[in-house]
Amino acid sequence: MRYAETGFNLEIDLSRGNIEKEQTDPRLTELHLGGLGTNAKILWDRVPPEVEPFSPDNLLIFSTGLLCGTPAVGANRTIVSTVSPQTLLMGYSMMGGFWAPELKFAGYDKVILRGKSPKLVYLWINNDKVEIRDASHLQGKGAVETTELIKRELKEPKAQVAAIGLAGENRVYMASIEQGRSSASRLGIGAVMGDKRLKAIAVRGTKDINLARPAEFIELCNEVLQYIKAREEHPVPGVMPILAGLGSPQEMRIVDEEWHTTNFMWGNARTRRRDFWNQEVEEKWREIQENVRTRLISCYNCPMKCGAIISVPGISTYMMKCFSKLTYTMAAYSDLDFGFKIAQRATEYGVDGFSTPQVMAFALELYEAGILTDKDMPGIPSDNEGRFYWLLDRIVRREGIGDVLANGTYWAAKKIGKGAEEYAHNNIKKHEQLPLKLGMLNPVYFLMYCTGEKANITQIEGQFPQSPFPTMEEREEFVKDWIQVPDEKFKQYLLKWELRGEYGNPHYPDVQASCYIVDWQEKMHYIDDALGICAGLSSFPLKPPYHIHNYPTIISAATGMDIDEAGLTEITKRNRNLLRAFNVRRGLRRADEKPPEDHWKKRYPELEEELLDAYYQFKGWNNQGIPTKETLDGLGLDYVRGDFEQRGIYNGGKKKRPGTKQASQKSKKAKAEN
Amino acid sequence: MKKVKVIKIDADKCNGCRACEAICSAFHAAPKYSSTNPERSKIRVLFDPLKDIYIPVMAGEYTEAECNGRDIYTIDGKEYDECSFCRASCPSRNLFKDPDSGLPLKCDMCEEEPPLEEPMCVQWCLSDALTYEEREEEGEEEEKPGEMEIGLESLVKKHGMKKVLDTVAQMANKS
Structure with a gap:
């Protein structure tokens, strides 16, 4: 018997519509544990460096961690790995929520996807029954909306769904994979999912996950729980509120944002506003946050409350976690109220809350500097908040300048030229970073x-x-x-x-x-x-x-x-x-x-x-x-x-730089000629 | 006097982590804690996040018939299906049934010797959505049926005593 893991992966070939259940080698667990470790092993073995992110040969792996599905507190992460269109390196983004434990209970450790579906589909994993289903009716639907529609059409309210929105479908480099209260956002893995024409993966599982030494294991879990209780009662003194306690952090619970707003940069990672936070702001923001926050929520088997249900009057309810309440707010030099509103649209589109606001602030800087002009931005509104919505709508649809911006600041700056590179100033390995200076x-x-x-x-x-x-x-x-x-x-x-x-x-x-x-x-x-x-x-x-x-x-x-x-x-x-x-x-x-x-x-x-x-x-x-x-x-x-x-x-073997714009255009052309 | 064990449910405090489901299924596994499977849990959190509905429900009595018609409750502007609050394992829904055998599940308040301080779901609920108390009530302690008895009873109701006895006899012969 296999313990903690199921010992099976699902191998899905989307090009051919083939589904296989494959037993895994227990030796790999001994060498790599699971999750990111075994993902790296699979990618090393099966994805040579010539494979471009948007090639059918690129793999997209949804993996559980080794302890997901056991009673280990907080063991709920899904580790998604692929070749990133943004960095051209391994992209491994992760999400909490409920998806990974559900996959374990369905009897699998990983879902390994290859190929490209001829049309938009979703995957339905219901224990041993796995099907690729038509998703043409879900085209263009929001990520949250898609989740609800799939659960309804399957008549399975307990299914857990990971879905992409419009951004993923259009291969936007900042596209995320959304899953209820969580998302795997970084490095453009949603774009790879969209490239494979996979709208969502729905999972439902009702099987057991076994433990090798149950009594000992539960004793250790109880110790962890007791420690969490004690730790929450004794916050670390002398550090900012979000670091005083546990969590990822518990941004939805905490209202005091002095540290972020006065230490992180506003706009395109430009301006530090040391005197921004005062009592008036604190009171206003507390009111805004508490008004829209319906309930604090957790991931599977975790007592932390890092997420929240957000209901802003007049727009659809969604779920939020972590720092995204401030990324849009600060990039637009705006207010918390704006942050909660635009994040709803961004969540439905399925975009990374770190990179996306920076890309938009970057575009506005270029516009102000005259590098982008009214010709590039026809009809752009005059107010800052309106501009953010305008840009967001165009980026996820790859419309006009949005098509350039959809590749992130690094690639967009290269394409725009005229000194735009200077404005893409906050990247490491071609990827936008936290706005810290x-x-x-x-x-x-x-x-x-x-x-x-x-x-x-x-x-x-x-x-x-x-x-x-x-x-x-x-x-x-x-x-x-x-x-x-x-x-x-x-x-x-x-x-x-x-x-x-x-x-x-x-x-x-x-x-x-x-x-x-x-x-x-x-x-x-x-x-x-x-x-x-x-x-x-x-x-x-x-x-x-x-x-x-x-x-x-x-x-x-x-x-x-x-x-x-x-x-x-x-x-x-x-x-x-x-x-x-x-x-x-x-x-x-x-x-x-x-x-x-x-x-x-x-x-x-x-x-x-x-x-x-x-x-x-x-x-x-x-x-x-x-x-x-x-x-x-x-x-x-x-x-x-x-x-x-x-x-x-x-x-000093010659550096390979696969996947650059030119290379990919060339290869497309070559393919077309063939 | 008889002792009544009470799990108090404060649905407003529930964050939907389902730790109660995980630990319940593990506690009741045989051997104890050897496996986890929320589908075997005798407590389920019925939740619909976008409607802000979070209701932990403990499995209650098995019932062979479903209700005639359905009610909808509206509380504080939120619409609840009547089944949201119902503890029964019944034919109308897929809840509180063992996923393999289909036998009904019922909360036993984690009774064992020596007794636990609190049922496991309460111990693992750090949000205090579940709390535990005992109170005394007039009346006699009654003999509570065991898990197997509940299961067998439902089979007898469904198939008749004779069929069940025959099947058990057949199984005994085979092994």
């Missing part, structure tokens, strides 16, 4: 921004405070019950860390300490992403209930594999290196690993080089960020090493 270089964040392939800082950072505590008393208080640290040296780093001076940024945490801290942070995310545990209960917040010391026993009790901290660390390294290898094979090199020029005002080029050199070395990578032969062999990834050697990657 800070003063002094932070060495830990420098490394995370450079080397993270999720291209999203919130999916890399966590655990270690974002800035030092001013006084020694506060630091000592913080480290007193800091049981999550891998070892004692991390407490020393924090105790020594000062606001400025010799032990302040950028020189402290020093190079070595920075490597250790980043490695720990990243490791925890990689574990979560393999297990399907939400980062909001683990790798993201300070002092979370899951950590490197209890994870091995939890995984062991669930699966029956005996894993200790060293074993878990090795699996994580294997997954990390496999993901990196996939991207290296697609051309990722050191030159791609840099934060936006203006991310910090004070930069230290020599120190930055030293940090990156040291971190690469620490990770067992060469000075181009390529895993060395020794590293790969040591992790049992000798097949990766062999592939690298064959391709001449260690000898």
Whole structure:
């Protein structure tokens, strides 16, 4: 019997309409756990670097995490992986909600999609019965609307549906996959789903998920629950409200937005408004939020309340989570009220709430600078809010200038030219980042921004405070019950860390300490992403209930594999290196690993080089960020090493840049000629 | 005096996480906690987020007949199907039936020896949508039927005693 996992994947060929249920090799679970780990393995094996994002040969994998469907608190994440149209690297976006556990209960660990359907379809997975169904009547429908229509036509209110909106159908690079209260938004995976002509996947499952050592496992779950209770009663003092508690974070519950509104940038990641927050704003925003927020809601088996049902009078009800209440508001220099209203339309269209507002603010900057003119923007309204709606409508339909903007700021700027590149100033690896512009270089964040392939800082950072505590008393208080640290040296780093001076940024945490801290942070995310545990209960917040010391026993009790901290660390390294290898094979090199020029005002080029050199070395990578032969062999990834050697990657093998505009146009032409 | 166990449900506090369903199904698995499957749970959260309807319901008595007609309740402007509040395992809906056997499920308040402090669904509800209390009432303690008895009873009602006994005898012969 398989424990925690089902041992089966669904293999769907959308071109031929073929559906297979395939048993998986338990050895892969031992090597990679599941979720992102096994996704990376499948993508490495089956998607060579020549495959473009919108090729039928690109795979789109919907995966559960290893612990989804067990009673592990917060084990509800769906990990969607594919080749991203935006970065041309592996795109792995994730969502909470209810979809992954339902898939487990239906009897599958993953749904692996290949090919391209000749017409718009949706997939209906009802335990052993799996069908590809016509979705032509759903064309152009909103993501939320689609979910409701599918549940109604299947007469299955308990089905869980992941759907794309108009943006996905039109292959907009910011297209998300929406699922009730959650969405997998980053890196354009909704566009790949749309390219495959797949409108939605509906799932219903009524089977068991088994545990290897049930009594021990439940004991551990109870400990986690008790810890959550205690942790929520004792918020961490001295940090902003959203970091004081647990969650992803609980933005819908929290009204105090002083930190975001005065530290994050407004517009196209441009303007910091240090004096924005005052009592008047606080009262007004509290009223707005509490008026539209009907109820706080959770994901499957999680006591956090990170989401909410939002009912703005006059427009359809929808669900929201996390930071999207502010992304539109701040990009448009507008009000919270506007944020809640436009997010409804954006959710139905199915777009990423991080990138999309920035793309629109970018377009308006270009318009003001005269780079885009009235010829490009015929009929654009005169007010800022109206302009945002106008742009959003055009982007998701790829109409006029919307067709250019739909590829994100990096590709749009290249296409527009005339100096537009200067305005696409907030990207890493061609992908829009949080609108943060800070003063002094932070060495830990420098490394995370450079080397993270999720291209999203919130999916890399966590655990270690974002800035030092001013006084020694506060630091000592913080480290007193800091049981999550891998070892004692991390407490020393924090105790020594000062606001400025010799032990302040950028020189402290020093190079070595920075490597250790980043490695720990990243490791925890990689574990979560393999297990399907939400980062909001683990790798993201300070002092979370899951950590490197209890994870091995939890995984062991669930699966029956005996894993200790060293074993878990090795699996994580294997997954990390496999993901990196996939991207290296697609051309990722050191030159791609840099934060936006203006991310910090004070930069230290020599120190930055030293940090990156040291971190690469620490990770067992060469000075181009390529895993060395020794590293790969040591992790049992000798097949990766062999592939690298064959391709001449260690000898500075020519960088492949598949999927550029020209390349794809050429290949289309070639195909047409054939 | 008899002791009445009460689970108080504050539907306004329910966030729809369904932890109650997960832990209920695990607690009642054999061996205990060995498997999870909300479809076997004796508590279900009936929810329709876009209508803001969140109602945890505990499985009650099996009933062989469905109701004549249906009512619709409107409370605070929200429309509820009458079945929303109904605890019965009945022929009109697919709720509170074991997914494999189709046998009715019924909440047993997690009774066991030694007794739990609170039923598992209450213990796992950190939102306090479910809370537990005991109160005393006039009357005699009654013998509660066990899970198998409830299941068999429903089979007897459906197929008749003779058919059930014959089937059991046949099965005994086979094994």
